[in-house]
Amino acid sequence: MTFQLKTPPDSHTFDAIVVGSGISGGWAAKELTEKGLRVLMLERGRPLEHITGYETALKAPWDFPYRGRTPLPVDKTPPQYRVHTHNEQNANFWFNDHDAPYREIQPFDWRRPDILGGKSVMWGRQSYRWGDIDFGANARDGFGNDWPIRYKDIAPWYSYVEKFAGISGSKAGLPQLPDSDFLPAMPMNCVEEHISQQLKQKMNRTMLIGRTANLSQPNAVQTAIGRAPCQYRNMCSRGCPYGAYFSSQSATLPAARKTNRLTVRTQSIVSEVLFDKDRGRATGVRVVDAVTKQTTEYYARIIFLNASTVSTNVILLNSVSDRFPTGFGNDSGTLGRYVMDHHFQIGASGRAEGLGFEDKYYYGRRANGIYIPRYRNIGTDKREYVRGFGYQGGASRSGWQRLVAETAGFGAELKEEAAKPGPWTMGLVAFGECLPYEDNRITLDRSRPDKWGLPTVVFDVKFRENEKLMRKDMANDAAEMLEAAGLKHVSTYDNNSAPGLAIHEMGGVRMGRDPKTSMLNGNNQLWAAKNVFVTDGASFASTACQNPSLTFMALSARAADFAVGELKRKNL
Known part of the structure; x- marks a missing residue:
């Protein structure tokens, strides 16, 4: 039986408001509506229909004027053009930085979507549980404040969301990387299998297939909302008309809409949270029509902020009042601080020559790679830095593109050469942990309004000495592993990485055990406003x-369950 509030129907009043429609917002909407609440979802981006909205999903490479690349504009280049995420295959999904420029005291590559579903439409889909080594890290080494939860608190919710989202992968039995409730794993190719075996035998390191939110074998719950198995096209960033990977459009929003309790408003920019100082509660949000x-x-009884890390910080920073002169809920002074991202774009690559795989190939375009879990600063391993890193990557055979930089002839000779598979190569790219630093922060510049008259964002976030020390191992270890596996012509690389580039921004409204040093309690609830x-x-x-x-996903489902329980108990 679902819980029903006695809120009178009103076009501006709901039981709950969810700000943002991405991975966490979609989950909040699904859980709240399925538990009986009338939910308003507010999304600043434009509408995007599942299937019909993915305009480039079925295009061939030759259907793109620039073959999938986007030439830089002749005018001033906005930050969105810095990296590969912005190209003509999915350019229509991304926000135009000219509409709301941001300022960088330190370089920050802010990836902003401009669509319903947010980054859930273009995300990399790699899905890993965190363990006690992660939730206990701050308390253990003294950097940052202690998480108010541990793995046992979130483990049931990992299982809950995994069964609905669909995570393919294999069990490894590693405490630093807890296993999930998996769909069948995607297979490694022959070279990856060889390297995995060599690393286990020679270095006692684990290399497993990536754990990805692509359906290898959908269950009844997933097929009931129209999802199908992965087609091995590897065109996920264009949107998947098969619903084969988890996104808000393919999964959580269809589930929420089935309840008939979800109202979605797109092109609705939430500028601030409204507060009733007499009741000590938020009453709703103010919205600017885009x-x-x-x-x-x-207006609503409860509010979930899921606008993504940067935008959620911005909304709270912009929500000032006599009660909260420096931002909504900012009694601790930590709002906008301790902003983090993973540092990456470093690793190694090599050729798998003379290993007996010259007559081997693989089937399809697997939308997944391999993963090497963290092994540094675990057990007896102690480094000159704290925390650690893991690797993603994969092996493949190069195609005709290898001939672009070579003298390969012309005519029939060129065609014959282009039809042959190139050499096997294997690449590893490391993703490293960034420590929480108080002066890594987001602020607002009210003197430079954006297109909608709202303050613009200022980033002052950088990687520091601990991350720099870690990067030495991130490159050297990659080369060492590839060489141990028998690869030739191994070389390392470091293309540098500014915060934001990994698109894993975190922090600014951190959880904690003490309202003096954090914004949220162990239920993701603002200390200063219990209904946010x-x-x-x-x-x-x-x-x-x-x-x-x-x-x-897991935290969103867990918090929604708690919030509805508090409503039943009349605590909100």
Whole structure:
């Protein structure tokens, strides 16, 4: 039996408001509606229909004028063009930085989507649980404040979201990387299998297939909402018309809509949270229409902020009042501080020559790679830095593109050469943990309003000495492992990495055990306003080295369950 509030129907009043429609917002909407609440979801981006909205999903490479690349504009280049995430295959999904420029005291690559579903449409889908080594890290080494939860608190919720989202992978039995409730794993190719065996035998290191939110074998719950197995196209960033990977459009929003309790408003920019100082509660949010620029207010008993790490920080920083002169809920003075991201773009690659795989190939375009879990600063291993890193990557055979830089002839000779598979190569890229630093922060510049008259964002976030020390091992270890596996022509690389580039931003509205040093309690609930919950990356007190999205899901489902329980008990 679902819980029903006696809120009178009103076009501006709901039981709950969810700000943001990405991975965490979608989960909040699903859980709250399924538990009986009338939910308003507010998304600043434009509408995007599942299947029909993925305009490039079925295009061939030759259907793109620049073959999938996007030439730099001739005018001033905005930050969105710095990296590969912005290209003509999915350029229409991303926000135009010219509409709301941001300022960088330190370089920050802010990836902003501009669509319903947010980054859940373009995410990398790598899905890993965090363990006690991660939730206990701050308390153990003294950097940052202690998480108010441990693995046992979130483990049931990992299982809950995994069964619905669908995570393919294999069990490894490692305490630093707890196993999930998996769908069948995608297979490694022959070279990856060889390297995995060599690393286990020679270095006692684990290399496993990536744990990804791509359906290898959908269950009845997933097929009931129209999802199908992965087609091995590896075009996920364009949107998947098969619903084969988890996204808000393919999974949580269809589930929420089935309840008939979800209202979605797109192109609705939440500018601030409204507060009743007499009741000590939030009453709703103020919204700027992205098209008309008109302002509207919406009201609800509970509010979930899931606008993504940066935007959630911005909304709270902009919500000032006599009670909260430095931002909503900021009694601790930590709002906008301790902002983090993973540092990466470093590793090694080599050729698998003379290993007997010249006559081997693989089937399809697997939308997944391999993963080497963290092994540094575990057990007796002690380094000159704290925390650690893991690797992603994979092996493949190069195609015709290898001939671009070579003199390969022309005509029939060129065609014959292009039809042959190139050499096997294997690449590893490391993702390292970033410590929480108080002066890594986001602030607002009210003197430079954006297109909608709202303050612009200022980033002052950088990687420091601990991350720099870690990067030495991140490169050298990669080369050592590839050489141990018998690869040739191994070389390391370090392309540097500014915060934001990994698109794993976390922090700024961190959880903690003490309202004097944190914004949220162990239920992702604002200490200063009990009916406001933050369950996106802004709530994180540290980053681990694994991808954070699965933890976003679990925390969102857990907090929604708690919030509805508090409503039943009339505590909100």
